[in-house]
Amino acid sequence: MVDRELHRGLEGIAVAETRLSSIDGERGELVIGGFPVEGLATRATYEESVFLLLNDRLPTAAELDSFCTELTGYRTLSEEVEQVLRRAARENVDAMDALRMGVAAANLGVDTTEPTEAREYAKRLVSVIPTIVATYWRYRSGDAPVEPREDLGHAANYLYMLSDDEPDPAAVRGLETYLNTVVDHGLNASTFVARSITSSESDLVSAVTGAVGSLKGPLHGGAPGPVLEMLLTVYESGDPEGYLQETLDAGERLMGFGHRVYRTRDPRATVLSGAAERFYADAGDEAFFDFVEGFEARAVSRLAEHKPDRPLETNVEFYTAVLLYGVGIPRELFTATFAVSRVGGWVAHCLEQMADNRIVRPLSVYVGDRDRTWTPVDEREATNSPKASTE
Numbered sequence: 001m002v003d004r005e006l007h008r009g010l011e012g013i014a015v016a017e018t019r020l021s022s023i024d025g026e027r028g029e030l031v032i033g034g035f036p037v038e039g040l041a042t043r044a045t046y047e048e049s050v051f052l053l054l055n056d057r058l059p060t061a062a063e064l065d066s067f068c069t070e071l072t073g074y075r076t077l078s079e080e081v082e083q084v085l086r087r088a089a090r091e092n093v094d095a096m097d098a099l100r101m102g103v104a105a106a107n108l109g110v111d112t113t114e115p116t117e118a119r120e121y122a123k124r125l126v127s128v129i130p131t132i133v134a135t136y137w138r139y140r141s142g143d144a145p146v147e148p149r150e151d152l153g154h155a156a157n158y159l160y161m162l163s164d165d166e167p168d169p170a171a172v173r174g175l176e177t178y179l180n181t182v183v184d185h186g187l188n189a190s191t192f193v194a195r196s197i198t199s200s201e202s203d204l205v206s207a208v209t210g211a212v213g214s215l216k217g218p219l220h221g222g223a224p225g226p227v228l229e230m231l232l233t234v235y236e237s238g239d240p241e242g243y244l245q246e247t248l249d250a251g252e253r254l255m256g257f258g259h260r261v262y263r264t265r266d267p268r269a270t271v272l273s274g275a276a277e278r279f280y281a282d283a284g285d286e287a288f289f290d291f292v293e294g295f296e297a298r299a300v301s302r303l304a305e306h307k308p309d310r311p312l313e314t315n316v317e318f319y320t321a322v323l324l325y326g327v328g329i330p331r332e333l334f335t336a337t338f339a340v341s342r343v344g345g346w347v348a349h350c351l352e353q354m355a356d357n358r359i360v361r362p363l364s365v366y367v368g369d370r371d372r373t374w375t376p377v378d379e380r381e382a383t384n385s386p387k388a389s390t391e
């Protein structure tokens with residue numbers, strides 16, 4: 001029997017089996033490739049996390065070495081992509097739009113006389129995205145792009161390509177923790193898009209291009225920028241209570257709080273707050289971090305008074321903003337840096353979908369008319385009714 005019940009946003013509907021990550025929203029637990037996020041994020045390199053997702057196990061030292069060498073080989077951009085990014089930067093195109101353009105051309109320069117394995121594209125995409133983002137940013141800042149360096153790991157090389165400075169080890173560790181923490185998170189919107197595109201037996205470049213478009217939206221990957229603005233504004237004004245009161249009284253949402261799935265503090269917020277605390281302590285800037293922690297506590301308690309029936313706790317974006325700001329990622333690149341990480345999850349989901357595929361084809365519930373009478377075009381009256389629209 002066909003189920004015609006409407007499930008808006010597919011909420012509560014399971015559409016795929018996965019070994020990649022598992023979320024328990026009630027208990028506030030996230031498992032990535034079999035590891036609780038707390039254990040993986042602070043210990044692994046990003047390359048290890050991606051190997052884990054692609055192979056369902058951690059690499060040996062030799063495997064990791066050859067995996068890193070392979071990834072390093074895919075870091076450079078074709079001249080054509082570089083030109084697109086230069087033009088995008090010159091026209092002030094948003095970073096996520098520039099990334100979409102760069103990713104869409106990621107199969108330029110691939111020898112198509114030989115069939116290319118999806119796994120190779122997976123590694124290419126993981127490797128090239130940081131170069132696309134950094135190249136765009138260098139042009140956007142009026143600087144020349146910085147060539148990737150083979151002697152640096154994934155996270156360190158990204159920081160290096162952005163700044164042209166020798167990366168600070170504390171910043172590299174902070175960024176790496178972030179990249180590991182958000183690499184995969186169940187069937188979120190962009191991951192679903194990637195799997196959905198893959199399900200028609202399309203290719204990984206198409207799937208990741210679509211996923212970038214999905215991640216761009218403010219309901220998905222766009223929150224950490226506004227979180228940072230909020231924190232800097234309140235830090236400067238020195239009046240957190242006033243800000244919280246005004247915002248909630250105005251019926252506005254506090255950025256960085258609340259989640260569709262978690263009813264507890266987002267476990268990723270806990271990992272990232274630990275990483276941020278260490279980073280700011282090393283950098284000798286405890287004052288900002290102390291302010292952030294104090295603000296979080298006040299906000300959670302004000303939200304509990306504001307919505308006593310609905311747990312509204314800190315989500316991942318709150319400490320993403322704090323950590324990325326600390327390690328020197330420009331605010332304009334927060335969402336693109338999310339993509340630098342999440343591409344590991346996207347491509348692993350695509351490969352999982354390919355291994356056990358069924359084309360994604362949900363139903364829609366038709367709520368339109370069924371008995372309209374056709375009128376020739378010159379007899380139709382103008383009307384503003386959307387029903388009369390031909391679109």
Ligand code: COA
Nearest residue numbers: 223252253254255256257258259260307310312315316317
């Ligand atoms: N600040 C204030 N109130 C909030 C809130 C927040 N951050 N998040 C949810 N609420 C309130 C809503 O206004 C709603 O109240 P209402 O029932 O009176 O309308 C109630 O809590 C339930 O919200 P709902 O929109 O149903 O929750 P959701 O599960 O659909 O939304 C988010 C989840 C993340 C979209 C939402 O919490 C939010 O907008 N947070 C702020 C943006 C953010 O941090 N996004 C990053 C997410 S990782």
